[in-house]
Amino acid sequence: PDADAIAAARARNGQLTKPPGALGRLEELAIWYAGWRADPRPRIAKPQALVFAGNHGVVARGVSAFPAEVTVQMVANFEAGGAAINQLCKAAGADLSVHAIDLDRPTADFTQGPAMSEADLMEAIAIGWEAVDPGADLLITGEMGIGNTTSAAAIAHALFGGTAGDWTGRGTGVDDAGLALKTTVVAEALVANPTAASDPLEALRCLGGRELAAMAGAIAHARVLRIPVVLDGFICTAAAATLDRAVPGALDHAVAGHLSAEHAHAPMLAALGKTPILSLDMRLGEGTGAALAIQILKGALVCHSGMASFAEAGVAAGQP
């Protein structure tokens, strides 16, 4: 981030016609965004939304309430404009593109060994990397992939320790028996992939999916391009967390868009030092929580960049 822009944005914030700090989190978000854009008075004009889809071999274990063919069906729904993410991107003025990655070639069942080869991993990361529009001024990444909360839980378990139960939840809505099975599968995944716990990129390769790797690639490229990122929920955050654990500070250009109802999202965000902007019991993925949070970030910026100063408005400032 640009230190001069941060200092100038902070000075501007102190002159705006409001009591100091009265816009709360909005003030902090505006200054953070100004730093990454190297502009003390920026606006969000060109947000980009990327949705990646992948299929997961582990679905054969019965970890999801939905059949694997729903992934390709939902991709068609995204392309036809019928999903929640379509509506929220349109409302936020975000340019949405959908990238289905080898849906007819699921990852391997990671309870038996690595989900992906190194070549598969690099290919998926590259798809994410290339999908970022260098002209965008904000990025959100979302996903679709039946079985991918199991993948995200296994990654979180590898990165952050604890027990499989700490990181495994109901996803799209499995019952008690489904949750018990899913927890067992997550534990087995760590046993079958001993390198995952000591190397974050190995966790992504062995336990991830193509859509998670693509999200990580896109978020990393955004960092290089100084495009601020709004993280979505549990799966997006797990993918992003591999970057943070590989390179400390790698997510400084990212904020948490929302707190998912998936219970393990809260401890994952806490481990990353991120406070979610929204908390609305959402657990859909697709980038929906992040897309909604764009509106809050836009609100922060229109206030910061559009408000009059005390001097401009002829308003008396408060007691020092």
Next chain:
Amino acid sequence: PDADAIAAARARNGQLTKPPGALGRLEELAIWYAGWRADPRPRIAKPQALVFAGNHGVVARGVSAFPAEVTVQMVANFEAGGAAINQLCKAAGADLSVHAIDLDRPTADFTQGPAMSEADLMEAIAIGWEAVDPGADLLITGEMGIGNTTSAAAIAHALFGGTAGDWTGRGTGVDDAGLALKTTVVAEALVANPTAASDPLEALRCLGGRELAAMAGAIAHARVLRIPVVLDGFICTAAAATLDRAVPGALDHAVAGHLSAEHAHAPMLAALGKTPILSLDMRLGEGTGAALAIQILKGALVCHSGMASFAEAGVAAGQP
């Protein structure tokens, strides 16, 4: 609300291309809104924002960090488009109007007796009532009035009991000595106005201000017109609470837009049974928290009314 529209909206929600409940609070908000608009598939097209301003005799007691002339200065800032509420209304597509009520005639110091006469109260309520556009499909009310967190704290103390300290906070930012003084003033207000604790409209008359009474009038008229309301922070909620205590259920057409950083807002919302949509440490008033929450409500409605159903999209539903 319209029971048929609620039933139809609930049925529609169950068919949309997402796992049941995956949009969390957005689903509940969409169904609530559909009921009040008597339309199972509504959109928010014409939100209205009303900002009322008033001056308070109690300011002579030194309860605010800002001088009383800031009220009229900020009204000029609203009219020139320079305040936070201007930026947020523009972003939300809300039609904003500002109503300054007798700024050169502050209410009486309520530590000495009633803030307003019955005629003053009725006049201010009528200004709010008349300001509502019957063609609006959503209403937010905001306020400006140096000293009005003291008024709101006194109203809350009268309506909800407890101690003066329970309801008194730093407002725009008074120091420890200021907070102690303000707490004393709130306690004195209840002693000087013995009818306030037993009659909610007496609380509004004796302890309120013209801008609080106008907000109450606008919110009541919205109820009659079946226009859903998003409440703003501490002061707006205190004004609205007088309606709820006078007529149970009078705020069923209202949701809490945000949780203010003013500490007494949380217990007041709890007493009203309202869960805030946003919690961003804001404490500016003007309607800013509510204006930001319009975007969340809009997001809920574009999902509800714009998404495809499982059948329309050819997507397989999950396990029953």
